[in-house]
Amino acid sequence: MQTIFIMVKCDLGKAYVVANKAIEMVENVSEVYSISGKYDLMMKCYLSEDMDIGHFVNEQIQTLPHIKDTFTMITFKAFA
Incomplete structure (x- = not known):
């Protein structure tokens, strides 16, 4: 994951509309x-x-209505 x-x-x-959608x-x-x-928002996604x-x-986030721009951060390791 x-x-x-x-x-x-x-x-x-x-x-709020974008977050709910x-x-x-x-x-x-x-x-x-x-x-x-x-x-405005930060989305945490598991792929x-x-x-x-x-x-x-490109296909599932940027196509949502009312999104103007995105910046994606890829993670390497979670520390607990």
Whole structure:
């Protein structure tokens, strides 16, 4: 299992709409956080090892309504 975080910039006033749609429509989205700064949301996603990250972001996240921009961070190791 691979974990990625996607920072999302939304159309003005649409962050809650995007967050709800991501949770409802994209199975791999585990959690969505509202954040401060350049981006409006941070999505935590779990992907199978054979899933292509680029295709996932391009086809399942960036196609959601009201998304203007994304920035994807790929993780290597979780420390507990």
